Amino acid sequence: MAIESLVVDDEPLARDLLAGYVKQTPFLHFAGACSSAVEALTVLQREKIDLIFLDIQMPQLNGLELSRMIGTQTRVVFTTAFEQYALEGFRVDALDYLLKPISYAEFLRAADKAQRWFGLQDGKQEGPVAQGRSAQTLFVKTEYKMVQLRLDQILYIEGVKDYVKIHTEDGASVMTLMSMKAIEETLPADRFVRVHRSFIVHVDKIKTIERNRIVFGKVYIPVSDSYRERFMQLLSRRSLLL
Template identity: 55%
Template sequence: MIQCLIVDDEPIALDILESYVRKTPFLELKGKCNGVLEALQQMQDQSIDLLFLDIQMPDVNGIEFSRTLNDKVKVIFTTAFEQYALEGFKVNALDYLLKPFNYQEFLKAAMKAKTWFDMVENKSSPSTAVTKDSILVNSEYKLVKIDLKDILYFEGLKDYVKIFTAGATRPVMSLMSLKTLEEQLPADQFMRVHRSYIVNLDKINTIERSAIHIEKASIPIADKYKDAFNDFLSRRFLR
């Protein structure tokens, strides 16, 4: 169960949100507050996982309040003002509900929260899915679809994987296992060459000694994977 707190200075909005939370089986309502100061008091007395948080309130702005929260408390903003959407995502909100919203819209946002908490609890991404053409991953509290043909390589970093794509200024980062990812990727296109790297075989520019060069990146080939990589070279180029 995800422990929730509703924060809104409008009584009608509080009542609507309460009804939505109570009819959602994986959410547990721990309280509803008419402002940030009351929310702070309730959060001192009990553990809260998720806030449904209004933005424009008389005591403290919801976005500013969200910046004070620790990483374990996630936020779904609820507001009547569309101009706050970009600011909301800059502070890593799970979602942004624009009033008036119906239960279907609420449930969609709540499911994002469930996906996030499942992912953190299991140390993997249950929503990671690979098809013959694309991969769907959780990144920065949203689902991101990436075409396989655009991927240069994957880099494992503890519990995270960085996905480097052609033309992107920074990688997509997702909480998942490189081993699990390796099992899902098409073996004729991607290969594990190091404990920390999976490369797109079609993106290799040059091979030099024990390193693969893809664009500006130099990726080491570990001894454990050399035989499999050499077999790939033989099959593709030396027949």
């Protein structure tokens, strides 16, 4: 099923460019283009929109304000010429943040991330087997580039203030501007589980659990009370004896 996509930008050239990108992307369906957030709000009230490519700096109602008014099932990719808005954009759990001028390659990476997110939501309804097949890689933005990570290389993810730090099996780590909630929603829930407000772990990589702590070499990750039940349920499906 195509993702119903809306473009919102008060600049005609930018709006037309993004509309063209949406139309040429097979898994996106162009639902329309709006010249203001106020106009977009009217569209959102009468139509089901899955994804918005949303400019931030607009008169009357800006993109950040609009993003706080829409439901959680409508996801946002921010588009802007001002890099200083990146942190605020991720605080409202945007799927991605594109800095103008936007190439089609950059647009496609953000669209692919949206496709994976919506695929995961469908997988949650179909069961863990379908969900597990939905994604094998994860694109994250670090500094001024996009990095593709294989999910089977990730050990755990650590929340560090407004960033997340992704730790891999080879001992490397990647820091990206994203909330723990946003990355938790992006990752397959049958393989990754949150065990603490600051930690998400790859269940298949767990070898040792000691005194309510997951051991990865010299790193000890606590399992907090609020996340223990979900964690134990996921372990029980793998027939681990604790």
